[in-house]
Amino acid sequence: MADFQLSAEGVEFVKAELKRYETPLSAVIPCLYRVQKENQGWVSPESVSYLSQLMDIPEAHINEVLSFYTMFNREPVGRHHVQVCCNISCAMNGARELTHHLCKSFDVKEGEVSKDGKLTITRVECLGSCGTAPMMQINDRYYENLSPDSAVKIIKELE
Numbered sequence: 070m071a072d073f074q075l076s077a078e079g080v081e082f083v084k085a086e087l088k089r090y091e092t093p094l095s096a097v098i099p100c101l102y103r104v105q106k107e108n109q110g111w112v113s114p115e116s117v118s119y120l121s122q123l124m125d126i127p128e129a130h131i132n133e134v135l136s137f138y139t140m141f142n143r144e145p146v147g148r149h150h151v152q153v154c155c156n157i158s159c160a161m162n163g164a165r166e167l168t169h170h171l172c173k174s175f176d177v178k179e180g181e182v183s184k185d186g187k188l189t190i191t192r193v194e195c196l197g198s199c200g201t202a203p204m205m206q207i208n209d210r211y212y213e214n215l216s217p218d219s220a221v222k223i224i225k226e227l228e
């Protein structure tokens with residue numbers, strides 16, 4: 070049996086999602102979201118095994134979905150996952166330089182967890198807020214029209 074288990078509410082969520090769709094495969098994305106939420110922001114191999122048993126879907130199918138979509142983290146992340154959009158509009162407005170600036174300011178390498186466990190900074194593709202570039206997503210919130218100073222300030226204010 071896997072080390073990971075969803076909460077009772079999480080199990081109910083998965084059961085409800087399985088009933089919602091014609092095929093259980095369609096429920097994989099929302100269920101992976103739930104797992105990620107209950108597993109400190111990432112989907113571990115153990116949690117995939119667990120979900121596979123709970124949903125009665127082969128692990129290989131879940132892993133296919135997991136590896137295709139970038140919104141699922143396959144490595145541990147900090148309490149605050151800073152995702153800087155580096156697609157065209159944001160890149161043209163300094164997003165790559167912003168990413169470097171943030172990594173340097175908080176002494177963390179891209180994609181790694183900071184020593185205090187607070188932060189992970191990654192680059193992502195378009196987050197759909199191109200008109201307010203550059204922008205970043207931190208956990209479930211968007212921050213737009215950023216400057217290097219404003220982005221650092223926002224992150225410093227996080228607990």
Ligand code: FES
Pocket residue numbers: 154155156157158159160194195196197198199200202204
């Ligand atoms: S290019 Fe950054 S939000 Fe679209």
